[in-house]
Amino acid sequence: MRPTSTAGVTTELPTARQLLRRAQTTSVTASPSSEPGEERRHLSLFVNHLSALGSATSVRHLHSPAVWSLIEASRPSLLMSGSVPAELWRSVVLPCLPVCELVAARATGRSHAAVITAELLLQRIDALLSRHGLTGLIDVDRTTPSPNQPGGLIDMILGCLQRLRACARRLAGRRLTRFGYLVRCLFVLEQGGSEWRLMDMAVRLAAIYRLTPNGLPLVLSVAQLHSKSAFDSLPLAIAIYRLIGHQLTHRGQSLALRRAANGEYRIGDWSFLVVPLGELPADHPYRSTYKKSDPVVRDYVWLLRSFTSFLTWMVLIWWSDQEGVGEKEVLWGSIGCDDPCYLRLLTAGDIPEHMGITADHRCDGGDLNQADPRSARRVVVSGFRPSDTVAAFVLLGWGASAC
Secondary structure, three states, X not given: OEEEEEOOEEEEEOOHHHHHHHHHHOOOOOOOOOOXXXXXHHHHHHHHHHHHHHHOOOHXXXXXXXXXXXXXOOOOHHHHOOOOOHHHHHHHHHHHOOHHHHHHHHOOOHHHHHHOOHHHHHHHHHHHHHHOOOOOOEEEOOOOOOOOOOOHHHHHHHHHHHHHHOHHHHHHHOOOOHHHHHHHXXXXXXXXXXHHHHHHHHHHHHHHOOOOOOOOOEEEOHHHOOOHHHHHOOOHHXXXXXXXXXXXXXXXXXXXXXXXXXXXXXXXXXXXXXXXXXXXXXXXXXXXXXXXXXXXXXXXXXXXXXXXXXXXXXXXXXOOOOOOOOOOOOOEEEOOOOOHHHHHHHHOOOOOOOOOEEEEEEEOOOOOOOOOOEEEEEEEEEOOOOOXXXXXXXXXXXXXXXX
């Protein structure tokens, strides 16, 4: 129990664990034998417990899974009920619902539809952009006029007339509504955390190398927001890049992600394949850090620790000759392939994100079992932070170091 004081009176607020236990005890189970009066009583008890959670000063420090478990205990009765006050919905329930549940709740009645609006989705989107460090780098289309803007009301009225006129065409062609567009944007932003942060770093690096001809932010377009199944069919990091890659160019060539018939992926003139975990030998150094969301990839004779390593490698080496971009080597030294310090630098774990980006790759001739592959590592030390204006990296490989 946590004490809280209001107007000189100290009361005991239940902890999240106690609230969860109460909610599970009083949860509504859908069965033919349930009495309507008993169900309403259980739901009323649950709403009271939820209200207590909403009034607790510690609610903002709770992790969403704990709060979500509390809400989950009385679904679907909670979602279908009109007993929950609108303010409680906004402050406690809705922040815990993933976008798929928001859509389901919105369809249950007008009261929920009045609360779950495009503005609510935009608030959630802005919060996620900030959390992932994407503000100013990646954004959604915000061109819908507001009534508070000059001419906004007239534009909205004209827009309504146009939408009515095009209603039949929209239904026939299944055109995406603004709410549907924002739902898809929110869905993709809810997926992953580290993958979005790594993409944030990659986009900043690409901007410094002038690969963003239209500047920043890169806007999530309707054309790239395919179905959930299409998004889920790709490893998460690759799926995220597909949303924005078409807005990057190198010497006039689009860097959009394409899929070849043989299973290869293509970006510009370069092809790569995803290497499944099962294909890596038991003692392979990339096996221990393998992530299905950001998998090992192969570019012919080159093997890269992850797709984001591949992107970093491409920007630094093959897409670094954009017009107006200059490079300078400031230091070079031969260390020796057998030097213990060199080997530690080459094989050490990832550097903390705030210090640098690590991109590991090795040349194994296309053979995962090659006895003596040539390994290299690039560590980006500048160019990925909001305040960085130049890119700088250290190369370790073949017994030498350069930067």
